[in-house]
């Protein structure tokens with residue numbers, strides 16, 4: 294039986310600078326904010342264990358700087374946006390988006406101090422309403438133009454949940470077809486029944502699962518195809534669009550894609566883009582149930598024991614994923630056949646770590662403009678007939 298060792302688990306989970314996974318994940322662009330929110334104030338963010346500020350300068354350019362001022366370490370999120378950049382609130386040092394120190398008030402005119410210093414800065418790009426940054430080595434790869442970001446049409450970007458657990462737990466949840474029945478069956482009725490058939494495969498961009506469930510009537514099935522795209526984007530069909538079998542035909546697929554953005558080793562931002570939602574919708578950030586010893590007793594003198602997860606898919610995911618622990622002890626798992634996808638994923642990540650160590654580009658890093666014109670991402674949720682089911686199963690033998 295495959296089992297992840299404690300050593301591998303450390304490698305898979307830690308994302309700070311200098312760690313093997315941290316180095317791998319630094320080869321990719323990550324979404325860190327919404328373009329529309331960046332107005333005249335900076336904001337404090339954290340990505341891959343690095344404290345950063347995100348802002349837009351007076352000329353409209355987005356910037357990411359190290360959070361702590363080069364002068365005496367004040368947090369630049371308290372600073373003021375200037376035409377040329379961001380000014381520290383403590384003593385007024387001014388930085389541009391590239392980390393150049395433009396002003397050091399009080400220094401004599403002949404001072405060369407500002408030329409000697411540079412604030413940590415990272416490149417940014419905006420696409421599809423999101424702001425992305427890249428923390429890795431130069432040369433900077435291209436920001437992938439996934440169709441759900443770059444194609445014409447409406448898109449809805451939300452933060453689905455802030456998890457108090459390691460990023461990989463959220464990624465693995467996206468390649469786990471059985472949890473859908475048990476975790477979400479109460480609110481997502483067609484998924485309540487267990488899959489009759491599950492298939493897992495590696496793909497050009499990561500991995501995919503296919504799951505076939507009994508449908509609404511005899512001879513009908515529910516077919517779900519859910520991808521993980523490197524470095525950790527789950528992509529599925531949009532069930533509000535395609536549940537009636539009404540997939541848009543001559544167009545880019547309607548998908549809903551979720552990044553598990555590693556804030557640090559034990560915090561994750563799950564950020565979701567729905568491409569071509571049928572109508573604009575706003576979803577509040579899921580409030581997961583926090584699990585603590587003797588919680589019921591702390592909350593009531595006459596406690597009712599047990600936990601009731603709020604009946605909503607995002608809350609259910611966030612609660613269950615956090616319940617594994619802040620960093621799950623994978624060495625104590627006992628995997629079964631339903632876990633084929635996460636085995637593929639872990640091996641995939643470990644292999645990419647070796648590629649990076651050897652100086653190569655890992656899966657999903659692109660430097661070819663031609664290839665990056667439009668990257669069409671899959672994901673399906675639809676009803677199929679017995680004949681289609683047979684076709685899908687035959688293609689997977």
Ligand code: FES
Nearest residue numbers: 362364365381384
């Ligand atoms: S700490 Fe930022 S200017 Fe002094």
Ligand SMILES: [Fe+2]
Nearest residue numbers: 473476477610
């Ligand atoms: Fe889920």
